[in-house]
Amino acid sequence: MPPSNIAQTRAIHLQLLIDGQAIAGTQEVEVCTSNHQISGWFRLLLVLGQDASVSVARFSAMTDATAEILVGIAAAGLAAATADWQSLIAGPIDDIAIDMVAGTVQLTGRDFSARLIDTLSAESFPNQTASEIAQTLALRHGLTPVITATATPIGRYYQDGHSIFSLYQSSSTVTEWDLLCALAETEGYDLFVRNQSLLFAPPLSLTLPAVWQWMPGGTGSTTMTDLRMERSLALARDITVTVQSWNSRQQTMITQSVRSSVAGTLRSTKTATHAAASNYVLLRPNLTSDQALALATQTLADLSRHERVIIATMPGELSLSPRNLVSLQGTQSDFDQTYVVDEILRRISLRDGFVQTVRAVNTPLVQNP
Structure with missing residues (x-):
């Protein structure tokens, strides 16, 4: 893998908050965000002994906690105070693993969609619109609703008394997230959680894509350090x-x-x-x-859109997110086209710095007039 010039001109800073409290000693972090209707997830490794508040006793007694991971990028040699900070993910901690020999604590968790995924519901929400239901569920779990209103009631038909979603669920109990996914499917909406906001809205209009340039001869430019291309026949x-x-x-x-x-x-x-x-x-x-x-x-x-898939590794950055467009150029093949970002796995460590692996799929088909 060729060295990145970008990594030599910047400094990466990490900050971990547990229940709002800054915690020192983070050694490495992985954060995954996706275009699928699933939780983003995180994994981080803490070193014991670097923060007085980080102890085996604290984690052994922990029953409920949230984590937020922030990353800051500054010019090389400059302090963290000069960095451009951004929250990568926030959500509940699911699992704790303590390695007494290595003196480390591993924390794994999901974004705040976990609250809806872990909550079962048998409600039918008669005579409410999809957006009203989404707002109700968001507020129920302390999330800020970022919702575009819908007009069609999806509750009960007056004539026969059936609830469309009780029929969809075969009268069984499902999770609140499953219900929102069904609503999003019906309305053609995007559904995802970003930090503490629940977004339920039409897909964003397409914007100018970021350009990924691959240099002929198999040598990656500063844009990419690795590129894999796949096609499903x-x-x-x-x-x-x-x-x-x-x-x-x-x-x-x-x-x-x-x-x-x-x-x-x-x-x-x-x-x-x-x-x-x-x-x-x-x-x-x-x-x-x-x-x-x-x-x-x-x-x-x-x-x-899954006919063509590209998977690229590159220096980490903070502007790209799922649903963004990227344009692959330079392979001199039919893979040179526009793609939609499907998943981003960001890794930050003291040893390897900040890198990200991005999976992108070809853009969806357009209906003929």
Whole structure:
């Protein structure tokens, strides 16, 4: 792996807060954030003896605690006070591992979506919109709601008394996060937690991508120190997604199908050819025809975007986040295109400095007019 010029011109500073209290002695940190509807997670290693408040006794008695990991970047040789600080993740600590021989404590945890993931719910929220439910659940767990309002009630049908989500859950108990994921799927919204805010909103409009330049001959530029490119041939062929939904209000089965072509476009199966394709079928209750079509379209886009995957390692930075765009250039192949950041794993240690590994997938398909 070639050395990075960036690492030689900057200083990386770490700060750990446990229940709001600054803790010294952090030796290394890993933080993972994702575009999937799953928790971000962290792992950190503390050295015993560098902070009087960090003791085996304290961690042996700990029952509930939160951690926040902040990183600051300053010019080489400058103090932490001059750094540009940013919170990488905040959330509950899940596990503690104490190594008495090494004199270290390992803490692992998740972001604050863990509070919803760990809470079961049998509520049906009759006659409320998706955004109202998201706001209720966010406030219930002390999270700041950053929510775009929705208009369609997703609770009970007056005519037959069925709750769309009690039917979706088959009348079973699910987690509050599962419920929010189902709402986000129905509305075509993004759902994630950033620090202590719950975001439930339409996907951000596409912005100018960051450029990742790979130098011919296999030598990485200062942008990347390692690059891996993958392609799924199963997803490279035509894909058909069919959504079937029994609408109890209309007493009818609604079916909507969409199909992608190898040319990278999306179309209704009414205008599609009948070449061999990979077929996916989703069953969802009580959808309208428009909702079923929207779900099929979104699912097809989600599948198609994993046809090409790039995994790049580079010096760590603070501007990139899941859902951002990146443009790969310089491979002199069909991999030179625009991708969406899917996952970022950031590692900070006293030995290796600040590096990040980014997984990005090709941009979703666009519906033909």
